[in-house]
Amino acid sequence: MGTIVILGTANAVPDDRHENTHLLVQEGQRTILVDCTGNPLAELKRAGVNPDQLTDVILTHFHPDHVSGVPLLLMDLWLSGRKHGIRIHGLADTLGRMQTMMKLFDCESWPNFFTVDYHILPDIAQAELLADGDFIITASPVKHLIPTIGIRVEFVRSGKVVAYSSDTEPYQNVVDLGLESDILIHEATGTSFGHSTPRQAGEIAQAASAKSLYLIHYPADLDEEKWLWEARQSFTGPVYLAGDYLRIEL
Numbered sequence: 001m002g003t004i005v006i007l008g009t010a011n012a013v014p015d016d017r018h019e020n021t022h023l024l025v026q027e028g029q030r031t032i033l034v035d036c037t038g039n040p041l042a043e044l045k046r047a048g049v050n051p052d053q054l055t056d057v058i059l060t061h062f063h064p065d066h067v068s069g070v071p072l073l074l075m076d077l078w079l080s081g082r083k084h085g086i087r088i089h090g091l092a093d094t095l096g097r098m099q100t101m102m103k104l105f106d107c108e109s110w111p112n113f114f115t116v117d118y119h120i121l122p123d124i125a126q127a128e129l130l131a132d133g134d135f136i137i138t139a140s141p142v143k144h145l146i147p148t149i150g151i152r153v154e155f156v157r158s159g160k161v162v163a164y165s166s167d168t169e170p171y172q173n174v175v176d177l178g179l180e181s182d183i184l185i186h187e188a189t190g191t192s193f194g195h196s197t198p199r200q201a202g203e204i205a206q207a208a209s210a211k212s213l214y215l216i217h218y219p220a221d222l223d224e225e226k227w228l229w230e231a232r233q234s235f236t237g238p239v240y241l242a243g244d245y246l247r248i249e250l
């Protein structure tokens with residue numbers, strides 16, 4: 001059975017109940033982290049995942065609240081004795097900066113450091129990120145302050161589809177990613193350049209004919225009822241606030 005675990009829900013400023021936005025998707029042999037912040041090993045364990053099982057990391061864009069955990073993740077996996085490689089997917093802009101950051105940490109000198117395979121995605125809509133017996137994942141550019149992707153995750157066995165907007169203004173590519181999805185996870189930062197309000201997230205979910213909408217990347221001190229109410233003005237399906245460590249089986 002496919003699983004999603006929300007590992008964080010806050011916008012760039014987390015609090016004691018909301019870590020920065022990132023999530024985990026799992027099916028069969030693959031365990032995929034989508035963005036990486038906070039204290040990655042502790043969070044994976046808290047989500048009931050053996051960190052050694054992690055196969056892939058998808059980085060949506062190079063803002064600190066989405067990528068700052070990567071060096072700690074890689075170092076801790078290495079110190080825990082990991083031998084097998086890991087694959088990191090993202091746009092050239094994101095992965096170029098990530099490789100620079102890892103160089104600053106001098107990771108090339110870490111003895112027996114496992115292989116990190118950087119998979120650069122083309123900056124085009126519906127780029128194939130991964131396709132195997134567990135997942136078909138595509139990525140499309142969205143509209144944020146720097147090069148950013150949203151993703152569409154299809155669980156092959158169940159046929160269920162989950163789309164994640166990442167950070168974005170309302171944008172057609174997100175509608176296309178979320179088309180008839182079972183779950184659209186859309187950011188709802190509020191009125192802020194390069195982001196979306198809950199009402200706009202609802203409009204995107206409605207345009208995509210998504211079956212449900214989960215709001216994420218919201219202010220940690222938000223008025224929960226207001227956020228839900230706003231999204232429900234524009235989306236006729238069920239709307240939920242994603243919560244930290246929310247687990248969804250598909």
Ligand SMILES: [Zn+2]
Nearest residue numbers: 061063144167
């Ligand atoms: Zn951002």
